[in-house]
Amino acid sequence: MPTFRRLDVELVALLRKKIQLDIIFSSVPVAYN
Incomplete structure (x- = not known):
């Protein structure tokens, strides 16, 4: 099942x-929050 492997990657x-x-x-700095 290559599709699952690709999804994993x-x-x-x-x-x-x-x-x-x-x-x-x-x-x-937390100024972004």
């Missing part, structure tokens, strides 16, 4: 992007 990529954004936003 995309999910992991999305998760990595989200973590990167979280790190960036946590290093930015």
